[in-house]
Amino acid sequence: MASESDPAPSNFIRSMIEKQTPVNVATRFPPEPNGYLHLGHAKSICLNFGIARDFDGWTNLRFDDTNPDKESEEFMNAIKRDVEWLGFKWKSLCYASDYFDDLYSCAVALIKNGDAYVDSLSAEEIREYRGTLKEPGQESPYRNRSAEQSLELLEEMKAGKHNEGDHIVRLKIDMASSNMNMRDPAIYRIKKTHHYRTGDKWSIYPLYDYTHCLSDAIEGITHSLCTLEFEDHRPLYEWVIEKVKSSAVAVELGSPVQTEFGPLNLEYTVLSKRKLIELVQKEVVTGWDDPRMPTISGLRRRGFTPDSIREFCRRIGVTKSSAVIEMGVLETVIREELNESAERRMAVLEPLKVVITSVAEDHNEILTLANHPNKPELGSRQLAFTREVYIEQSDFEEVPPPKFKRLVPGGEVRLRSSYVIRCDEIIKDENGRVTEIHCTHDPDTLGKKPEGRKVKGVIHWVPAKQSVPSLIRIYDRLFNKPDPLAEENYLDAINPESLVVMEHAQLEPALATAPVGTRYQFERQGYFAIDADSTPSHPVCNRIVGLRDTWS
RNA sequence: UGGGGCGUGGCCAAGCGGUUAAGGCACCGGGUUUUGAUCCCGGCAUUCGUAGGUUCGAAUCCUACCGCCCCAGCCA
Numbered sequence: 001m002a003s004e005s006d007p008a009p010s011n012f013i014r015s016m017i018e019k020q021t022p023v024n025v026a027t028r029f030p031p032e033p034n035g036y037l038h039l040g041h042a043k044s045i046c047l048n049f050g051i052a053r054d055f056d057g058w059t060n061l062r063f064d065d066t067n068p069d070k071e072s073e074e075f076m077n078a079i080k081r082d083v084e085w086l087g088f089k090w091k092s093l094c095y096a097s098d099y100f101d102d103l104y105s106c107a108v109a110l111i112k113n114g115d116a117y118v119d120s121l122s123a124e125e126i127r128e129y130r131g132t133l134k135e136p137g138q139e140s141p142y143r144n145r146s147a148e149q150s151l152e153l154l155e156e157m158k159a160g161k162h163n164e165g166d167h168i169v170r171l172k173i174d175m176a177s178s179n180m181n182m183r184d185p186a187i188y189r190i191k192k193t194h195h196y197r198t199g200d201k202w203s204i205y206p207l208y209d210y211t212h213c214l215s216d217a218i219e220g221i222t223h224s225l226c227t228l229e230f231e232d233h234r235p236l237y238e239w240v241i242e243k244v245k246s247s248a249v250a251v252e253l254g255s256p257v258q259t260e261f262g263p264l265n266l267e268y269t270v271l272s273k274r275k276l277i278e279l280v281q282k283e284v285v286t287g288w289d290d291p292r293m294p295t296i297s298g299l300r301r302r303g304f305t306p307d308s309i310r311e312f313c314r315r316i317g318v319t320k321s322s323a324v325i326e327m328g329v330l331e332t333v334i335r336e337e338l339n340e341s342a343e344r345r346m347a348v349l350e351p352l353k354v355v356i357t358s359v360a361e362d363h364n365e366i367l368t369l370a371n372h373p374n375k376p377e378l379g380s381r382q383l384a385f386t387r388e389v390y391i392e393q394s395d396f397e398e399v400p401p402p403k404f405k406r407l408v409p410g411g412e413v414r415l416r417s418s419y420v421i422r423c424d425e426i427i428k429d430e431n432g433r434v435t436e437i438h439c440t441h442d443p444d445t446l447g448k449k450p451e452g453r454k455v456k457g458v459i460h461w462v463p464a465k466q467s468v469p470s471l472i473r474i475y476d477r478l479f480n481k482p483d484p485l486a487e488e489n490y491l492d493a494i495n496p497e498s499l500v501v502m503e504h505a506q507l508e509p510a511l512a513t514a515p516v517g518t519r520y521q522f523e524r525q526g527y528f529a530i531d532a533d534s535t536p537s538h539p540v541c542n543r544i545v546g547l548r549d550t551w552s
Numbered sequence: 553u554g555g556g557g558c559g560u561g562g563c564c565a566a567g568c569g570g571u572u573a574a575g576g577c578a579c580c581g582g583g584u585u586u587u588g589a590u591c592c593c594g595g596c597a598u599u600c601g602u603a604g605g606u607u608c609g610a611a612u613c614c615u616a617c618c619g620c621c622c623c624a625g626c627c628a
Binding site for chain 2: 009070165209231344525550
């Protein structure tokens with residue numbers, strides 16, 4: 001597993017900054033608190049914090065909270081926790097809403113300068129006047145009203161004297177611009193919504209294009225990194241800062257430069273907040289932290305580590321193209337880490353009883369098992385070999401397929417870290433279903449190969465009477481299409497088997513008291529994490545990822 | 553000819569006029585193995601969207617074409 005010390009791979013943003021040296025680097029991670037963070041945010045977080053760290057700069061966490069309709073304290077807290085969990089420390093905790101007063105002063109100055117005006121067209125009319133992608137728009141009849149009149153209206157809007165939609169503040173740029181963002185963009189709208197931080201103080205709220213650039217400039221951000229869809233907004237970003245700077249307002253502004261990078265896409269899932277919100281609201285998943293969600297909280301609950309997510313971000317790179325990453329990359333980073341660090345245990349997901357007829361009823365032979373095959377320093381634990389054990393139903397086949405290396409009638413197999421057993425007899429119920437298998441063990445095979453023959457397979461097992469009942473959740477990809485959004489309705493692509501619950505799993509006794517959050521490799525099956533739903537007598541485990549499987 | 557961006561192996565991605573075109577994931581062999589895991593060793597682009605051009609020399613420069621993505625919220 002790559003460690004923290006691995007250098008971040010070169011990318012176009014780092015190259016750009018290297019050429020600017022010596023340079024101050026101040027970045028920000030600016031989420032809107034309207035949902036939980038996902039892997040796409042993790043990419044941005046690693047980029048922003050990583051670059052600042054490597055160039056001796058700093059990073060602010062800023063909540064872009066200008067739309068009170070969708071934002072909440074719950075989301076804000078979840079975001080803070082996730083950024084911290086990922087291992088990053090911000091210099092200042094900032095809020096766009098802390099700049100509302102300054103932003104208002106700037107708007108007044110822009111109006112006085114003739115760079116903004118209050119429009120009284122309806123939303124629908126504004127849309128019509130905007131023109132189309134290929135045709136220029138038309139100027140609003142209110143565009144040339146006096147600054148005094150606009151100022152008076154703005155004050156009334158602020159004072160709550162007008163209804164939502166009655167008026168709006170727009171920048172006076174160019175209604176014929178080929179860049180739609182420059183066709184007199186709106187910068188303030190009337191919204192009489194309670195804001196989770198500013199309460200009912202404001203009845204007008206600034207919009208993104210106006211707020212973001214000024215927030216960056218106020219905080220002294222030098223490198224404003226955002227995704228590709230904002231490329232067209234860059235001229236506006238620069239326009240606003242320049243106009244406000246030349247307007248003599250008493251607001252200190254730096255000179256941030258916006259640079260765009262490609263967003264993250266991951267196969268078999270969706271990474272759009274809008275869609276994730278829908279999955280939660282429609283209860284397609286159990287919540288933002290459902291282990292199938294590509295959210296940071298979902299991945300955390302699933303059992304992913306902060307290291308693995310950072311390593312994922314390091315591997316996918318940063319370019320100007322929209323990458324579609326295969327799930328295999330995510331699976332590999334967590335496998336690599338856990339292969340090194342996770343202790344091994346045995347767990348039988350779907351038990352089949354095996355009676356070792358060659359040992360006595362009360363046989364209780366204590367075996368010592370290594371916690372890790374290649375790391376003796378991780379110690380060992382004990383496990384009893386008893387007359388009755390459970391093995392995996394899938395590890396026995398009466399009519400085995402070709403190359404089957406497990407237990408078959410009359411065949412031998414090794415019980416992992418124990419003896420070689422031979423299947424002598426199959427017990428079935430009235431429906432012909434195998435309910436029990438009778439075997440004999442070869443007492444001369446503990447810790448050594450059997451004489452004169454080779455045993456093809458090794459299977460995991462637990463002592464029946466001492467094992468711990470458990471519920472194990474096997475997670476798979478949330479969608480069964482690589483690009484769910486390409487479907488008519490992406491919800492039709494939900495994978496009905498994204499969660500399979502093994503209700504009768506049996507764990508080896510050492511797992512009875514495993515602390516919540518601990519990660520193990522259940523041998524031959526995959527990596528699992530102890531879930532918070534566990535109770536002292538009944539552990540609940542989530543499968544993080546299966547082992548690489550070149551057979552099935 | 554609205555504007556803006558992107559095209560290097562199945563998926564990412566280095567590369568910035570002279571390299572045998574890095575690396576990772578995936579895949580395919582072979583070896584080790586009491587996890588069909590791990591580990592090890594080997595293979596995997598005569599070619600960089602296409603076609604021309606400049607040059608002693610091009611993935612890197614120029615031209616044209618093709619393909620894909622984004623933009624007409626009082627969302628961010």
